Amino acid sequence: MNKFSRIKQTALSVLIGSAIGASVAHAAPVSLPQNISPGFGSTLWQITDSGGTDTNNPFTGNCSGPGLNIQDATSAGGDSDAFDHAYSIWINGVVFVPPATVDLTGTTLTAGPVSMSGLNVTVQYWFDTASAVARVLVTLQNPTGSDIATTVQIPVNFGSDGSTIYEATSSGDTSMTTADIWAVTSQGGTGEYNTTVVPGTSAVQTTVFNCTGTEGIGSTYNVSVPAGQSRSIMMFAGLGSINNTTDSLAGAIAAAPLFNTLDSVVAQGWTAGMSAQQLAEVVNWGPYVAPTPTSIPTLSEWGMILLSSFLAVGTIVTLRRQRQ
């Protein structure tokens, strides 16, 4: 299937999903923790509201404070212990603590908005039903009349602990830098294959808070939110072979480039449920270039008028010649 066909199919799926969703995916206020099994092999995502740090800093201390995060995850092939608390969200050094209840609609968990640093902050975790992929979307809405500059920090602590190996990054080497969109890591090359997708970072580091080791990826984003507008940071987590239920390092490395561009991410269906406006508000990815639909050319109204005129003139000329 070519790219455009896939996008058409994705658009169709979204339409069908929306129609079906109206009847089956009820919005529901739920308390945390929540375990979400999207149905792709054994994939399991465990969401909790504790596991921030005891230092009010995302990249130091121990994992014993409050804060929304993905506590752990299991790959499609049944490989558990991907994380020791991941994707907590820190705004100007303060962890995002969810309200007493969050919304769970299908496989989309939405927390907030919570007022932080003058911004209304909403955190959404979305879990794909057709791959071992989670989307983390942090939306900052500025209700004031002035622009607000803020720092967003996101630590991911790996379950692979001291055996963590950087197997590949998007730049082609095994070193994680701000130039990278993603990194594939493993536990000593034999499991816990994590694909951490954090493009457009202002800073990135490979040590975070301590939770059976400090190994992980800590991302920092400097974001300016214009007055009265919203801006978002979008990240992804992939487990195992990502879009294949058999876990392997080769599978993870082969699938990771699907995250290389926003167009590819959209084509994979990993922005499902996001509006065009929400996509446009994402600041840490390159622009999305919507494909030009291939359609049968049709004549505009002026085209029809011109064609009719030519036919009329042609008929008059023919009639005159016949009379002569």
Ligand SMILES: [Ca+2]
């Ligand atoms: Ca760990």
Ligand SMILES: [Ca+2]
């Ligand atoms: Ca690199």
